[in-house]
Amino acid sequence: MIETPHDNPGSTPTRRLVETSVSPEHINPADVAMELIGGSVLAKYYGPEQLDEAYRRCNLSSEQLELVRGNVTVGGGRALFHVIRLLKHGGVERDFGLAWTEYSAKNFGPEWRRAITDVIGSEGADTKMFWTMAPYILKTLVARGKSVQEAVQALGRWATTGISVKTELHKPYDTQGYWGEVHLLGLDRIVDEIPGGWELSSRNQNDVSHRLAAQEAAHVVDLLLKTDNPNKEPQLPQI
Numbered sequence: 385m386i387e388t389p390h391d392n393p394g395s396t397p398t399r400r401l402v403e404t405s406v407s408p409e410h411i412n413p414a415d416v417a418m419e420l421i422g423g424s425v426l427a428k429y430y431g432p433e434q435l436d437e438a439y440r441r442c443n444l445s446s447e448q449l450e451l452v453r454g455n456v457t458v459g460g461g462r463a464l465f466h467v468i469r470l471l472k473h474g475g476v477e478r479d480f481g482l483a484w485t486e487y488s489a490k491n492f493g494p495e496w497r498r499a500i501t502d503v504i505g506s507e508g509a510d511t512k513m514f515w516t517m518a519p520y521i522l523k524t525l526v527a528r529g530k531s532v533q534e535a536v537q538a539l540g541r542w543a544t545t546g547i548s549v550k551t552e553l554h555k556p557y558d559t560q561g562y563w564g565e566v567h568l569l570g571l572d573r574i575v576d577e578i579p580g581g582w583e584l585s586s587r588n589q590n591d592v593s594h595r596l597a598a599q600e601a602a603h604v605v606d607l608l609l610k611t612d613n614p615n616k617e618p619q620l621p622q623i
Contacts, residue, residue, distance in 0.1 A: 411599055413577040416592050420582035428465050442471040442478075451486055458488035458497050458540065460505040466515045473587050476594075480519035487536040496540060503546040508563035510546025513571060513581040514539075520594075520601035521608075528605065538608050545569040569611075570604035 429438045439449055452471070457464050463484075470481035492500060504514045518539050525535035546568040565579045574581075574596075585593045 411592065411596050413574045413596065416596060420578060420585065420593055420596070427469065428461075429468065438468050439471075442468065443474075444471065448482060451482060455485050456489045457485050458492055458504075459501050462505045463501070466504075470515070470519065473584070475587065475589055476519045476523055477584065477587075480522045483522055483532045483536055484518070484539075487533045488540065491533065491537045492540055496544075499544045500540050502550045503543045503548050506548035506550035508546075508548040509566045509579070509581045510563070510568050511548050512583060513566055513568055514543050514546065516582060516584055516593075517568070517571070517597055517601055517604065519584075520598045521604055523598075524601045524605045525608070528609065542569055542604070542608060568604075570607045571600060573603065574600060 427438075429435045439452060444452065452467070457467055459466070467481045467485055470477035488500075489497075503510055505511075521539055521542070522532070522535045525538055526532060530538065546566075548563050566575050566581050571581075582593055582596070584597060585591060588594070589598075
């Protein structure tokens with residue numbers, strides 16, 4: 385995916401993304417469930433030396449390296465580890481990792497950050513599916529006319545529709561559901577066949593894990609654009 389400027393003369397530059405092609409045939413989740421990877425160990429990095437080594441392996445430009453070092457990523461340490469993983473993969477995943485790093489802290493105040501972090505910086509099916517779907521939701525939102533910053537804002541609000549191990553600490557299981565199953569808005573079509581979600585298991589965007597994510601992202605974006613309201617507060621957990 386290629387970044388291009390779409391700016392009005394004299395305005396502050398806004399990064400946008402040019403859509404790249406993904407195989408168009410419809411995928412039935414039931415037909416591919418056995419091909420998808422459900423979970424893997426998340427690599428963690430401790431201290432500046434380990435982080436610097438991780439960034440080096442991402443093959444970032446000097447400008448991109450300055451960006452990831454100079455911004456706070458909403459979601460805490462675990463979110464940063466996910467971002468590094470996506471940056472290493474390149475393509476649509478790197479585009480999202482850079483966008484989330486650049487804009488997430490600018491878009492959300494303390495309450496939003498807490499609600500978002502409770503889902504994307506924890507463990508569970510919705511945590512996994514945020515990091516699986518977010519690259520393609522960002523791509524689809526931008527293709528439909530949203531700026532990258534607006535798309536990141538929509539993704540943060542979308543994250544708060546999920547639950548996780550951490551949200552269960554704030555709300556009992558019987559009031560919110562089981563964190564080992566998917567609850568994020570718009571992913572109801574895959575819950576029966578892939579209740580625990582899946583990961584993007586290849587850097588090849590024609591891999592079935594990518595194609596299913598791209599397909600379902602279009603449905604999620606349909607719902608996000610219908611409910612788009614940047615002033616609406618999330619339903620925050622009660623501590």
